[in-house]
Amino acid sequence: MTQPEWDTQILHTPNSLSSTQGTDPADASASPPQSRVALPHRWMVVWVLGTLLALGVGYLAGFLVRTPLDQAQENSHVVIQATATATMHDFVPDIASGTGTIRKGRTITLPEFALPNGDTPIVTERIAKAGTTIASGRPVLSIAGHPVFVLSIPFPLYRDLAPGDSGHDVKALQQELARLGHYHGAIDGDYGPGMAAAVRELYRSSGATPPSASADLLDAVTAAQQELNAATSERPTPPSGDSTTTEDGTNTVHTERPQAALTTALAAAKRAADTPLPRFAIIAIPAKSVDVIKTPPVGTQLSESPDSLHLRSQGTTVTGRLSVLEAEGFTEGDTVTVTVQTNTHVHAEGTLTNLSEFKEGEPDNNIPPGYDYVVTVPADNATEFSDNDGVTITASHTTTTATTALAVPLLAIRQDSNGTYVLTVTHPRDAANPDDHTRINVTPGQQQDGWVDITGADLNDGDIVVLGGGQ
Incomplete structure (x- = not known):
């Protein structure tokens, strides 16, 4: 079968359209359109x-362009060594201060109490008269023949005290x-012989008779003394370790002196019967x-008249607790x-009395360890204070003169088993290389605003130190 002539022209003579322009129109109409076959082939190649x-291009761009995330990941592995310069720094002394609470002059009355032996609480002597001032350690009146003293202690007594007791109340009294x-x-907070002697002296300083122990304790002393007397009046016991022979020929070894045990028992009875301090005998005052x-x-x-005293x-007082540093x-x-903390325009001078x-802290009551204090503010200076105002106390004698000393940032101070030191370099660019570091031992002094006094170290003003992070 012979291939058609128009097909041969399309496949082998791309310019066949121009070569047939002079032909018979009838022949031309028999040829199919040439572009419907050639153009799709070209566009496919281009696409x-x-x-x-x-x-x-996209792959190349993704390989060459770095995103912020890429930069962050690389930076996370970079160790940055910062440096600073040792310099002369002004240190202003810290002003001694503490916090406390205003206590306006307040009324104090007799606490609830019960007399020993069930005695009726009748006033038998009015020692201090209205309109007078009475000092701590002095009696104010006598109840049923027992003097009642005022003592400057931080809280009222909550129990009768006797030898062998211990606690914060005993410590406050001491x-x-x-x-x-x-x-x-x-x-030490222990009620021992020294404390009993102090109670006796308190009473005697006012011409009063000290309290005595209960009848049972005194009887125990008498019984112990009689037993010891009876033992010493009998035939002396051979020394410990010696032996005696009984009538039947048996040897008995004596391992203890009965008198020694009785002497110990008597001493214990006397300690228990030493001078006590009844609760009603003390009225706590804040100054x-x-x-x-x-x-x-x-x-x-x-x-019948509990509010009669x-x-x-x-005046006005400030009470609080100072930390060890304060x-x-x-x-x-x-x-x-x-x-006053809420209004710094309200202030006055007082005396730390x-x-x-x-004192140890009391974690259960959120009380830190430290030193209790009382500041007395004269009445003329305290007119603008209110009871229970939170205040700050500052020492008026504190100097504010600054001292100048060679210092480095606190971040430059390092410590190991060989002591405290800093690392120096000759140029900041050397900070990243541990081989370029020089160790200088220092003795830190005062600190303020992130700087540390290193006076006496083998450093000079202008030396470069490496901040934390170096090796």
Whole structure:
């Protein structure tokens, strides 16, 4: 079968259209359109090449262009070593300060109590008169023949005290009795012979008779003494380790002296029967003295008139607790400035009248360890204060003169088993290379605003130190 002539022209003569322009129209009409076969083939090639080119450009761009995430991932592995310069720095001394609460002069009355042996609480002597001032350690009246003293302690007694007791109440009494010159032992919170002696001295300093132990305890002393007397009046016992022969020929070895055991028992009985301190005998006051506003007349039965005694603490006081560091800036007798925390325009001067011994903290009551203090503010200076105002106290004697010393940032200080030191370099660019570091031992001094005094170290003003992170 012979191939048609028009087909041959399409396949082998791409320009056949121009060569047939002069032919018979009838022949031309027999030829099919040439572009419907050739053009789709060309566009397919162009599309494939364009797609490949776009893919290549996209891959190249993704390889060369770095996103912020890529940069962040690389930075996470970079160790940055910062440096600083040792320089002369001005250190301004910290102003000694603490916080506390305003206590306006308040009325103090007799606490609830019960007399020993069930005695009726009748006023038998009115020692302090209304309108007078009475100091801590002095009696204000006598009840059923028992003197009642005022003592500057932080809280009222909550129990009768006797030899063998211990606690914060005993410790508070020891501190005040020591201040008054009656107690000379350790402030340990234990009611021992020294504390009993101090109680006796408290009573005797006012011409009063000290309290005595209960009849049972005194009887125990008598019984122990009689037993010891009876033992020593009999035939002496051979020394420990010696032996005696009984009538039947048996040897008995003596391992203990009966007198020694009886002597020990007598000493224990005497300690238990030493001078006690009944709860009703002490009225707690917040300062070293109080004003007597009203006292009950002799013959008053206090169970029927419990509000018949009125004492008022003098002036306005500030009470609080200083931390160990805060207390270093204060001394009893210092003049201090008291400022209301919510209104700094309200302030006045007062005197630190009492600074206690160190006291342990009470975590259950959210009370930190430290030193209890009392600041007394004269009445003329305290007119703008309100009861229970939160205040700040600052020591008026504190100097504000700055001292200049060679210092480095706190971040430059390092420590290991060989001591405290800094690392120096000759140029900041050397900070990243541990081989270029030089160790300099230092003794840190005062610190302030992130700087540390290193006076005395083998450093000079301008030396470059490596901050934390170096090896």
